[in-house]
Amino acid sequence: MKEILNKENEEYAYKCFEKTLELGFKFKLNNDVKEKQSKKQQINQLLKIPLDGIELNDLLKYFSEEILPYCTNFSNENFMGFPDAGNSVAGISGAIMSDFLQQNLINSSFCAPIATYMEIAVIKWFREILGYKIKKINNIWDVGGVITYGGTGSNSIALLLARENFKKDTMINGVKNPENYKVIIPKGIGHYSIRSALMWIGCGDNIIEVETANYRYDISALRETLLKNKGKIMCVVSYVGDSRTMTIENLKAVYQVVKSVDNNIWLHVDACHGFSLAFSEKLKKKIEGIELFDSISTDPHKVLAIPYCMSALLIKDPEKFKLVTSTSDLIMQEDFAFGQITPFIGSKSWVSLKTWFMMQNLGIKNIGKLIERRCDMAQYLKKQILKSDHFILMNEVNINSVVFVYVDNKNELSKMNINDINALNSQIYDYLLKEGKYYLHRFPIIDNMGAIKEDETIVVLRYMSGNDNISYKDINNMLTHIIEVATKIKGENK
Ligand SMILES: Cc1ncc(COP(=O)(O)O)c(C=O)c1O
Incomplete structure (x- = not known):
């Protein structure tokens, strides 16, 4: 049967794969972020069940003509809205390889023997560059990290650990009074995954948002909240690169104030974006103190140019995974079965392989250079914005994100109406989206720096990139556009 890979159809399959690669290249190297805008009516056409099947070459032709033009190319140099470029050659190579190899990281000795050791190596590399202690690894409980499919999954496991750390055996007994399992986040900048995760793990919507200044915790407000809710807070979450402004939290101050009030509170840092700074000797001091936190979420698929999906949750004390261990005779009770310590995930593909490929290919030093260049690009854009009469800068620019708004003339700001500024920037975003030439992100943000008016909600545009193809010229062209x-x-x- 030629549809199933075997020795007889090797040549046919090889040609199909070549064609697949050709289409992938054509897509990634296209001049447009998106060729065509999809329409709602397309859904109906796509819902039809394929009854008789289509030969793979014909399917690829159909896909190339009818689907690819509607896909968004994150790797295009004009895609400046999110960091996840997914264009590392070694990373893509690793992704293809992992799909070919079909290793299941739930168990080691049978399903993924060497793959498990390589996954452990990636986790160990991350722990080491972030400053966590490295134990001699004798079994899975010495590893101190798990690979998940994204930052949302990693944050969810962190909260589960925080919950068990706070009240042991909640896994067994259930959550009795959810209002006693509160989590603190910084107001206005948190990623939704923390609130959702808290609800997913049965603790209800018991988030407390603490006031921020310059998109970081207001430390005295944090202290006050901790004291007021003493005994009812299981976790405090900080950001090393929040989803909107990429601001780096004042980590040591947060650590000190939390520990001074209650030593039992789990400190989680969402460093999905900012962990990238640890690769650079020059930039890593910006995230000093991260190693003090109980857990760190990292998202290589955002910052290491690898294809989706791969995240790693690291924890300071590897033994804490015992709090959430799954025991089943379907997961082997063996020394290195990741299935035992990875909540919510069963069969798991070898997603860490693409990161392994990328890191082996570039080495830490060259990754560091890429990250430095990204930060330099953001600083360059910041300078252009400050120089121009048409743009107002809305964040400090700590990492690779520049938040800004367009105005007619920033010297006449006092005469302008905030609703008009918001409407115009929303229209700019809609226009760009429809046009498909550039992509910038848009969202509302509370003006924490008083750039336009303190505490007002402003609709902003955002440049953020992990795309190492972007040049200074591309940035200038984007502003002109x-x-x-x-x-x-x-x-x-x-
Ligand atoms: C700071 C932060 N944390 C977590 C996430 C969730 O990551 P993922 O989309 O990989 O689940 C995001 C996504 O943008 C993020 O910006």
């Missing part, structure tokens, strides 16, 4: 688009919209609005 926004000015042109804004002028056009203003003309049409008249």
Whole structure:
């Protein structure tokens, strides 16, 4: 049967794979972020069940003509909204390889023998560069990390650990009074996954948002909240690169204030983005103190140019995974079965292989250089924004994110209406999205720095990139394009 890979159809399958690669290249190297805008009506067409099947070559042709033009190319140099470029050659190679090899990281001795050791190695590398202690690894409980499919999964496991650490055996007994399992986050910048995870693990919507200043905890407000809720807080979450502004928390101050109030509170840092700074000798001091936290979420698929999906949750004390161990005779009770310490996930593909490939290929030093360049690009954009009369900078620019708004003339800000600024920036975003040439992100944010008006909600545009193809010229062209688009919209609005 030629549809199932075997020795007889090797040549046919090889040609199909070549064609697949060709399409992948064509897509990734395309000049547009997106060729065509998809329409809602397409859903109906796509819902039809394939009854008779289509030969793979014909399917690839159909896919190339009818689907690919509607896909968004995160690797295009004009895609400046999110960091996840997914364009490391070694990373893609590792991704293809892992799909080919079909290793199951739930068990080691039978399903994924060498793969398990390589996954352990990736976790150990991350622990080491972030400053966690490294134990001699005799079994899975010495590893101190698990691989998940994303930052959301890693944050969820961190909260589960925090819950068990706070009240042992909640796994067995259930959550009795959810209001006594509170989690503190910084107001206005947190990623939704923390609130959702708290609800997913049965602790209800018991998030406390603490006031922020410059997109970091207001430390005295944090102290006050901790004292007021003493005994009812299981976890405090900080960000090393929050989803909106990429600001780095004042980690040591958070650590000290939390520990001074209650030593039993689990300190989690979501460093999905900011852990990338640890690769650079020059930048790693910006995240000093991260090693004090009980757990760290990292998201290589955001910052290491590898394809989706791969995240790693690291914990300071590897033994704590015993709090959430799964025991079943379907997961082997062997020294190195990741299935025992990875909540929520059963069969797991070898997603860490793409990171292994990327890291082996570049080495820490060259990854560090890439990260430095990304931060330099963001600083360059910041400078252009500060120089221009048309743009207002909304964040400090700690990592690779530049948050800004377009205005007619920033010297006449006092005469402008915030609703008009918000409407214009929303229109700019919609225009760009429809046009498909550039992509920037848009979201509302509370003006924490008083850039326009303190505490007002401002609709901002955001440049953020992990795409190492972006050049200074691309950044200049993007700003020029926004000015042109804004002028056009203003003309049409008249
Ligand atoms: C700070 C932060 N944490 C967690 C996540 C969730 O990561 P993922 O989308 O990989 O689940 C994101 C996603 O953007 C994020 O920005």
